[in-house]
Amino acid sequence: MDRIVITGGAPLNGTIPIFGAKNSALKLQAASLLSAEPLMLENMPDLADTRFMAQLLITLGVDVTWIKETHTLRLHAADIVSTIAPYDQVRKMRASFNVLGPLLARAGHATVSLPGGCAIGARPVDLHLKAFEAMGADIVIEQGYVKAAALRGLKGAEIDFPFVSVGATEHAMLAAVLAKGDTVLKNAAREPEIADLADCLNAMGAKVEGAGTSEIRIQGVTSLSGAKHAVVADRIEAGTYAMAAAAAGGNVLLSGARFEHLGAMIKFLRDVGVTVEAEGRGLRIVRKVNGRLKATDFETEAFPGFPTDLQAQAMALMSLAEGRSRIKETIFENRFMHAPELARLGAQIAVHGNEAIVTGVDKLIGAPVMATDLRASVSLVIAGLAAEGETAVNRVYHLDRGFEKLEAKLVGVGAQVARQREEEAA
Numbered sequence: 001m002d003r004i005v006i007t008g009g010a011p012l013n014g015t016i017p018i019f020g021a022k023n024s025a026l027k028l029q030a031a032s033l034l035s036a037e038p039l040m041l042e043n044m045p046d047l048a049d050t051r052f053m054a055q056l057l058i059t060l061g062v063d064v065t066w067i068k069e070t071h072t073l074r075l076h077a078a079d080i081v082s083t084i085a086p087y088d089q090v091r092k093m094r095a096s097f098n099v100l101g102p103l104l105a106r107a108g109h110a111t112v113s114l115p116g117g118c119a120i121g122a123r124p125v126d127l128h129l130k131a132f133e134a135m136g137a138d139i140v141i142e143q144g145y146v147k148a149a150a151l152r153g154l155k156g157a158e159i160d161f162p163f164v165s166v167g168a169t170e171h172a173m174l175a176a177v178l179a180k181g182d183t184v185l186k187n188a189a190r191e192p193e194i195a196d197l198a199d200c201l202n203a204m205g206a207k208v209e210g211a212g213t214s215e216i217r218i219q220g221v222t223s224l225s226g227a228k229h230a231v232v233a234d235r236i237e238a239g240t241y242a243m244a245a246a247a248a249g250g251n252v253l254l255s256g257a258r259f260e261h262l263g264a265m266i267k268f269l270r271d272v273g274v275t276v277e278a279e280g281r282g283l284r285i286v287r288k289v290n291g292r293l294k295a296t297d298f299e300t301e302a303f304p305g306f307p308t309d310l311q312a313q314a315m316a317l318m319s320l321a322e323g324r325s326r327i328k329e330t331i332f333e334n335r336f337m338h339a340p341e342l343a344r345l346g347a348q349i350a351v352h353g354n355e356a357i358v359t360g361v362d363k364l365i366g367a368p369v370m371a372t373d374l375r376a377s378v379s380l381v382i383a384g385l386a387a388e389g390e391t392a393v394n395r396v397y398h399l400d401r402g403f404e405k406l407e408a409k410l411v412g413v414g415a416q417v418a419r420q421r422e423e424e425a426a
């Protein structure tokens with residue numbers, strides 16, 4: 001397996017381009033199933049996850065063309081040839097479950113494997129299924145598969161989510177756009193990726209209003225057309241490189257990063273002593289290398305709160321801050337797997353249930369570590385950039401799920417980072 005080797009200590013200076021958001025792209029890909037006409041997705045990140053989703057779509061009958069030079073993906077679902085999403089294709093990537101709603105809406109039935117257990121928590125899909133039932137679908141779970149049918153079509157419904165779920169909000173939208181009548185989603189998630197999906201669906205002829213607020217209203221239409229849509233900038237990728245610059249020191253422009261999508265993270269960085277300013281179509285991050293950052297407490301929350309997908313990266317930063325930081329993870333029940341790996345570099349972190357107490361240390365020292373999930377992996381890269389000596393991050397396939405050109409982007413701003421291929425690493 002490949003690994004990433006980082007020699008810490010170099011400050012980061014220059015510009016890092018921010019690409020399209022994985023977490024939006026995957027749902028936009030699923031939206032292509034709703035129309036018999038082509039969907040052109042621009043600013044498409046080329047990631048293991050988006051490639052994987054494309055493979056699943058091919059299985060279902062979608063014609064897929066990557067136009068690599070322009071980061072464009074053309075998806076054409078002229079005919080749905082299969083409504084079965086097999087175990088092997090859904091267990092490996094949770095977001096592939098999102099084909100269920102569009103298949104149900106377009107073809108009237110679908111059989112989709114339950115998504116695989118993931119390292120960060122149990123992650124059930126009960127809210128997704130309740131939303132489809134409210135829209136009139138019959139659902140049974142048999143042999144690990146969700147079998148859903150709405151042979152006379154889905155009906156609009158009022159769905160009041162008991163708690164905020166990004167995936168269930170998006171999935172309900174993906175089905176409701178072709179339902180008969182009106183759907184109202186209450187206590188909907190407000191993440192920027194939801195508004196991005198609504199914009200794309202509306203460009204395809206859907207009638208979605210209120211995305212980005214906690215109440216989304218959808219007027220069903222009988223069919224959707226093709227469209228062209230550019231994937232929103234990845235706020236998690238931007239936040240990750242902001243934390244990297246904060247940890248290593250330096251002056252970095254994150255071009256394409258959206259200030260308005262990163263409010264909680266910007267407040268956190270400013271509180272700990274990093275300068276963050278909007279500049280042109282991006283964000284400027286400046287951290288003077290002399291002096292330590294100040295520890296601060298934070299907890300993860302649904303948008304506009306501090307994103308759980310930046311918790312590991314912020315923990316890496318707090319490992320080197322002056323004082324103690326209390327970090328509470330409120331979204332996933334098992335998302336501190338990076339803590340023992342950060343400890344290998346000398347971080348002092350005590351985990352009690354959903355809280356971690358980080359006591360900042362003067363310095364971290366490079367060591368071999370293991371990536372456990374996507375954001376955990378990149379937190380180890382951030383720690384490695386600030387540590388003395390060499391850090392080798394193993395199992396980097398997790399990183400490849402969500403960070404396109406990670407090493408090149410970091411090397412481009414002066415970091416010493418290289419990927420060792422399996423044969424070299426052996």
Ligand SMILES: CC(=O)N[C@H]1[C@@H](OP(=O)(O)OP(=O)(O)OC[C@H]2O[C@@H](n3ccc(=O)[nH]c3=O)[C@H](O)[C@@H]2O)O[C@H](CO)[C@@H](O)[C@@H]1O
Nearest residue numbers: 023095123124125126127128165166167168308309331332
């Ligand atoms: C591909 C993608 O976009 N992934 C993101 C999405 O995941 P995902 O959409 O899976 O996250 P959710 O917002 O749905 O999950 C929030 C919480 O609700 C629980 N839950 C969710 C659905 C359900 O039917 N039942 C239930 O109990 C989950 O286990 C979790 O504890 O939002 C998360 C929260 O911002 C991010 O960390 C993920 O990166």
Ligand SMILES: C=C(OP(=O)(O)O)C(=O)O
Nearest residue numbers: 094095118309374375402
């Ligand atoms: C948890 C994540 O992704 P997924 O929901 O696809 O597992 C993530 O992007 O951090």
